[in-house]
Amino acid sequence: MTANTAKDAATDAAADAAAGVPPAAPRGRIARVLDSDILYSFLRSKVTILSAIVTLVFFAGAAFAPWIAPHNPFDLATISILDARLPPLGMEYSDPRFILGTDDQGRDVFSGILYGARISLAVGFLSVFFAAIVGVMLGLIAGYVGGKVDAVIMRIAEVQLTFPAILIALLVDGVARALFGNLDRERFAFWILVFSIALSFWVQFARTVRGSTLVERNKEYVQAARLIGIPRFLIMIRHVLPNVIGPVLVIATINLGLAIITEATLSFLGVGIPPTQPSLGTLVRIGNDFLFSGEWWIAMFPGFALAVLVLAVNLLGDWLRDALNPKLR
Amino acid sequence: MLAFSIRRLLQAILVMLVVALISFTLFRFVGDPVNQMVGVETTPEQREALRERLGLNDPIMTQFGRFIVKAAQFDFGTSYQFRQPVSDLIGKRLPATLELSLVSAIFALLVGIPMGVYTGLHRDSVLSKLFLSISLIGISLPTFFIGILLIFLFSVTLQWLPSFGRGDTVAIGWWTTGLLTVSGLKALVLPSITLGLFQMTLIMRLVRSEMLEVIRTDYIKFARARGLRQRSINFRHALKNTLVPVITITGLQVGSIIAFAIITETVFQWPGMGLLFLQSVQNVDIPIMAAYLMLIAFLFVVINLIVDLLYFVVDPRLRADRAAL
Numbered sequence: 001m002t003a004n005t006a007k008d009a010a011t012d013a014a015a016d017a018a019a020g021v022p023p024a025a026p027r028g029r030i031a032r033v034l035d036s037d038i039l040y041s042f043l044r045s046k047v048t049i050l051s052a053i054v055t056l057v058f059f060a061g062a063a064f065a066p067w068i069a070p071h072n073p074f075d076l077a078t079i080s081i082l083d084a085r086l087p088p089l090g091m092e093y094s095d096p097r098f099i100l101g102t103d104d105q106g107r108d109v110f111s112g113i114l115y116g117a118r119i120s121l122a123v124g125f126l127s128v129f130f131a132a133i134v135g136v137m138l139g140l141i142a143g144y145v146g147g148k149v150d151a152v153i154m155r156i157a158e159v160q161l162t163f164p165a166i167l168i169a170l171l172v173d174g175v176a177r178a179l180f181g182n183l184d185r186e187r188f189a190f191w192i193l194v195f196s197i198a199l200s201f202w203v204q205f206a207r208t209v210r211g212s213t214l215v216e217r218n219k220e221y222v223q224a225a226r227l228i229g230i231p232r233f234l235i236m237i238r239h240v241l242p243n244v245i246g247p248v249l250v251i252a253t254i255n256l257g258l259a260i261i262t263e264a265t266l267s268f269l270g271v272g273i274p275p276t277q278p279s280l281g282t283l284v285r286i287g288n289d290f291l292f293s294g295e296w297w298i299a300m301f302p303g304f305a306l307a308v309l310v311l312a313v314n315l316l317g318d319w320l321r322d323a324l325n326p327k328l329r
Numbered sequence: 330m331l332a333f334s335i336r337r338l339l340q341a342i343l344v345m346l347v348v349a350l351i352s353f354t355l356f357r358f359v360g361d362p363v364n365q366m367v368g369v370e371t372t373p374e375q376r377e378a379l380r381e382r383l384g385l386n387d388p389i390m391t392q393f394g395r396f397i398v399k400a401a402q403f404d405f406g407t408s409y410q411f412r413q414p415v416s417d418l419i420g421k422r423l424p425a426t427l428e429l430s431l432v433s434a435i436f437a438l439l440v441g442i443p444m445g446v447y448t449g450l451h452r453d454s455v456l457s458k459l460f461l462s463i464s465l466i467g468i469s470l471p472t473f474f475i476g477i478l479l480i481f482l483f484s485v486t487l488q489w490l491p492s493f494g495r496g497d498t499v500a501i502g503w504w505t506t507g508l509l510t511v512s513g514l515k516a517l518v519l520p521s522i523t524l525g526l527f528q529m530t531l532i533m534r535l536v537r538s539e540m541l542e543v544i545r546t547d548y549i550k551f552a553r554a555r556g557l558r559q560r561s562i563n564f565r566h567a568l569k570n571t572l573v574p575v576i577t578i579t580g581l582q583v584g585s586i587i588a589f590a591i592i593t594e595t596v597f598q599w600p601g602m603g604l605l606f607l608q609s610v611q612n613v614d615i616p617i618m619a620a621y622l623m624l625i626a627f628l629f630v631v632i633n634l635i636v637d638l639l640y641f642v643v644d645p646r647l648r649a650d651r652a653a654l
Binding site: 001122158159163164166167170171174175177178226257264265268269271281284288291292294296299300303306307310311314317 | 344347348356430465468469470471472473474476478479481485492543584585588589591592595596606607609610611613615618622625626
């Protein structure tokens with residue numbers, strides 16, 4: 001982010017100079033942010049502000065779930081089967097303790113959503129984080145080293161692009177089951193999920209970074225660095241990386257929404273997070289069984305929470321893409 | 330054209346070989362195939378005999394070669410969970426998946442293209458904004474949740490349409506079709522909307538952005554200057570030129586439709602390949618997993634190949650370029 005704002009400020013200054021505006025006096029970091037295009041375009045778009053608020057509410061709700069949630073759905077001592085299948089407030093037989101009703105085991109749906117969002121967001125963030133690290137590294141190496149290394153990395157990326165993320169994740173899960181057995185798999189389910197989603201998302205990062213690395217590597221500062229004998233590895237990390245990292249943030253935001261959907265889908269299909277530690281997708285899976293008996297709230301509330309979260313993240317991603325790179329619009 | 334086709338064909342074969350290698354590795358090294366076939370009371374000698382008979386002691390390259398030859402004939406051995414040949418199991422379920430995919434692809438095209446044209450031509454109308462908002466929501470809603478919403482609305486609440494299964498099917502040779510019976514058609518509605526919605530929004534956005542680009546070009550201005558009717562400009566001149574990327578994306582999406590069918594088939598308990606694959610993942614039924622992987626890869630590769638060749642049919646400029654080379 002800092003690299004970006006700095007770059008934007010630099011281009012601003014260049015534009016000012018070109019327009020004949022005298023260069024502004026050196027400004028502090030905060031003043032620069034307050035004056036930036038990014039903040040301006042953020043404040044101009046009501047949808048973006050709204051989605052940022054929604055996203056923040058979800059983050060806060062997920063992060064502080066143990067303190068905010070009225071009940072702890074994992075604490076067997078506090079849940080009672082007598083509270084099972086209570087409808088949400090406003091319907092007949094509802095209980096004021098459970099504003100969004102309860103599921104088949106008497107767990108509070110609202111608390112379940114808070115704890116579920118925690119797991120969904122954790123899987124989403126971690127998998128995008130790992131995908132970005134692997135993708136940026138491989139893209140950097142492919143673009144900078146070139147030759148056979150480039151060809152091999154990009155061929156792998158192409159073959160992988162042939163398969164949708166969900167299929168790769170399912171295959172990884174199947175292999176994990178075969179290798180670990182079902183019991184161990186449940187214990188590692190979280191990390192298997194992170195791994196399989198990261199595995200299917202790195203390609204986009206790698207391709208983008210490779211593209212901009214190809215441009216950067218021929219620039220004068222890289223040639224100068226090479227000339228004074230800085231090792232290849234250091235040039236890549238210290239000089240090229242800061243200049244190609246910009247778009248990564250945009251891709252990461254857009255992929256966060258996708259990763260959350262992928263996680264939810266896998267959990268819904270029953271190959272993701274086990275029901276003992278339900279994510280939003282697992283909650284919908286549990287609720288799906290009760291749709292026909294009229295207990296719609298068990299599936300619908302977590303489902304809508306998921307949809308709103310993903311929509312907000314996607315809108316933020318769209319905005320970020322437009323704000324950082326107006327050409328892409 | 331010929332050189333290009335041959336090069337693409339070679340690439341396609343390479344991709345298939347890589348996928349075959351992955352399938353083979355799955356098949357051979359993930360879990361011991363012998364362990365899956367025999368009972369607990371089998372003696373080590375019997376196991377060794379079986380191992381020898383199956384050719385599992387041969388050099389790896391020989392085994393891989395044999396795997397490819399068998400895969401080319403669609404022989405993937407016997408399913409661990411059903412004790413039936415994998416090819417029979419998949420063959421029985423293939424029609425259900427293909428029918429569902431085809432119908433949802435047609436739905437996506439028939440609804441997506443006109444919506445895209447409209448939103449491209451009338452950028453700022455209220456209806457366009459509505460379409461775009463719907464498309465954004467369509468992209469953000471996970472497929473399985475769309476399915477659940479549709480089931481809740483049309484099956485549980487209104488009770489208009491069935492929520493699971495294929496309805497009655499008619500057998501034509503080995504192919505079973507639900508397209509010829511009323512209950513079969515009814516059963517198709519919700520699953521194909523669920524499966525096609527994402528593709529529909531994708532196509533709509535694509536056609537829209539292409540239209541926006543095309544109507545700015547000189548030949549459209551010229552057509553307008555010639556006094557052609559607006560309808561004829563829009564559809565004969567503009568739409569035609571937006572179709573190349575639409576064909577590409579649609580082609581690529583057909584593959585992902587088949588893959589996403591896994592989700593839709595689970596929600597609607599649709600008896601297709603996707604459901605079979607999901608069961609095989611849950612039960613570690615490696616032969617089915619390997620076969621499904623190969624089949625999907627094959628479909629992808631064939632579709633990509635067809636799409637690449639279709640360019641030449643659709644876009645005469647490409648033909649001229651290639652001829653000049």
